[in-house]
Amino acid sequence: MTDKKPFAWETAIAWKNKDRIVVRGYDVNELTGNISFAEHFHLVLRGELPxxxxxxxxxxxxxxxxxHAMSPSSATVRFATSGGAELNAAVAAGVAGxxxxxxxxxxxxxxxxxxxxxxxxxxxxxxxxxxxxxxxxxxxxxxxxxxxxxxxxxxxxxxxxxxxxxxxxxxxxxxxxxxxxxxxxxxxxxxxxxxxxxxxxxxxxxxxxxxxxxxxxxxxxxxxxxxxxxxxxxxxxxxGWRASTNSDMVQPLDLSMQGPDHYDGPADRSLT
Ligand SMILES: CC(C)(COP(=O)(O)OP(=O)(O)OC[C@H]1O[C@@H](n2cnc3c(N)ncnc32)[C@H](O)[C@@H]1OP(=O)(O)O)[C@@H](O)C(=O)NCCC(=O)NCCS
CATH class of the missing domain: 1.10.230.10 (Cytochrome P450-Terp, domain 2)
Incomplete structure (x- = not known):
């Protein structure tokens, strides 16, 4: 038996009211600009700063x-998008992959x-x-x-x-x-x-x-x-519609399709 109210969610992650948003005890505006996204990831999932x-x-x-270039999830996203799925739906399809x-x-x-x-x-x-x-x-x-x-x-x-x-x-x-x-x-x-x-x-x-x-x-x-x-x-x-009579179906996970011949972004460069 529990004394929790039926259909009431309780959470240790965050709360908010009209004026404030508090995440794991910290005001979100104090976190903002002061911690990295990785530290926030740790805080939200594990409850404490790392x-x-x-x-x-x-x-x-x-x-x-x-x-990671073409992988099962990114190829799934591309196929879903090629069918006209909205960004959130296509990304959800990729996550499902x-x-x-x-x-x-x-x-x-x-x-x-x-x-x-x-x-x-x-x-x-x-x-x-x-x-x-x-x-x-x-x-x-x-x-x-x-x-x-x-x-x-x-x-x-x-x-x-x-x-x-x-x-x-x-x-x-x-x-x-x-x-x-x-x-x-x-x-x-x-x-x-x-x-x-x-x-x-x-x-x-x-x-x-x-x-x-x-x-x-x-x-x-x-x-x-x-x-x-x-x-x-x-x-x-x-x-759209990647495999029509006007565009060939390719095997996007084949390594030969993933090399520099199929890449048209910036050439190799370095942070230094
Ligand atoms: C990802 C995966 C399916 C790739 O498979 P693949 O390149 O097609 O390789 P194969 O399944 O043909 O395996 C070839 C040989 O490598 C070995 N091998 C490959 N992956 C192995 C693994 N994870 N553990 C043990 N042996 C492995 C086996 O000897 C296999 O030969 P066998 O079929 O006679 O046992 C496979 O490596 C795997 O299941 N890995 C574990 C899951 C994983 O970590 N996925 C994340 C990838 S980012």
């Missing part, structure tokens, strides 16, 4: 994972947690438990979430995220478990199966104290930026 290191690492992940095999930061996080629990339960070191889990999953022909990338094989985002996590002192038990699993693939597969971007989000995110679902939210939030850009570009540069 440490400077967690704030920077969160920011880095939001930038690193925001845009994020799943078990794409943008899956929560599933690798669940797996790394399970490896940690296995080590404790069976009295193994984390490295031993990692090696056992890799071997068992291979035996069952089960794909390890957060490993391998269909388009890159070795995902170029991973090294940068793990390097930053080391530099900022964020790296802890779960980055160790992910690295141990990657090492174990050499024996089990006879070749290295690399941690991918969402896999690095999974382990670095756990070491920052995020829950798996909060990591999935992090992916949705940053990738929505890309989904908006792809929808707006599709709506403003293409005439």
């Amino acid at each position: 440490t400077p290191e967690v704030g920077r690492m969160t920011e880095a992940i939001l930038v690193n994972m925001a845009e 994020i799943g078990r095999l794409h943008g899956t930061a929560d599933r690798p996080a669940e797996m790394f947690l399970a490896v940690g629990e296995r080590a404790e339960r069976d009295g193994l070191s984390d490295r031993e438990a990692a090696a056992k889990v890799v071997a068992e999953m291979r035996e069952r022909r089960e794909r390890m979430p957060g490993f391998h990338h269909a388009q890159h094989i070795r995902d170029p985002r991973t090294a940068r995220l793990l390097e930053l996590s080391d530099e900022l002192g964020v790296t802890g038990r779960y980055v160790g478990i992910a690295r141990a699993m990657e090492d174990a693939t050499e024996d089990v597969f006879g070749r290295r199966i690399w941690i991918n971007g969402p896999g690095s989000m999974g382990c670095v995110g756990l070491d920052m104290g995020y829950e798996p679902l909060q990591l999935k939210a992090m992916f949705i939030v940053c990738r929505s930026l890309s989904l908006c850009a792809h929808s707006i570009e599709e709506a403003t540069r293409e005439k």
Whole structure:
């Protein structure tokens, strides 16, 4: 039994009245101009402002994972937009395309947690438990979430995220478990199966104290930026209905369609 009123929402996230908006106890106008979006992401989802290191690492992940050219979600957005869907509807279709095999930061996080629990339960070191889990999953022909990338094989985002996590002192038990699993693939597969971007989000995110679902939210939030850009570009540069007799259907996820021959934005440049 609960003493809550039926049909009444209660929330620990925010409140507002005619004059004020208060988020997790802070007036939104005090937050505005004083914290980064990454710090706000942490505050809204987790209830507290992050440490400077967690704030920077969160920011880095939001930038690193925001845009990825043609992927299942951006291609979905483009097809939805080509049918005339409004921006919000097209972006919602793209978000729906994020799943078990794409943008899956929560599933690798669940797996790394399970490896940690296995080590404790069976009295193994984390490295031993990692090696056992890799071997068992291979035996069952089960794909390890957060490993391998269909388009890159070795995902170029991973090294940068793990390097930053080391530099900022964020790296802890779960980055160790992910690295141990990657090492174990050499024996089990006879070749290295690399941690991918969402896999690095999974382990670095756990070491920052995020829950798996909060990591999935992090992916949705940053990738929505890309989904908006792809929808707006599709709506403003293409005439719609992509596969008509006047425009060929292409396989947008084929890497040959994603290279510089199909890119007409600015040439390579640097922040320095
Ligand atoms: C994304 C994915 C579907 C890509 O698959 P793909 O490039 O078509 O690769 P294949 O499924 O053909 O796998 C080729 C081989 O690589 C290995 N492999 C690929 N991904 C693997 C993974 N996640 N775990 C273990 N082995 C993997 C296997 O040896 C496989 O050979 P097998 O079929 O004989 O077992 C797959 O890697 C996967 O399911 N990854 C986990 C989900 C994930 O992290 N997604 C986020 C991507 S950003």
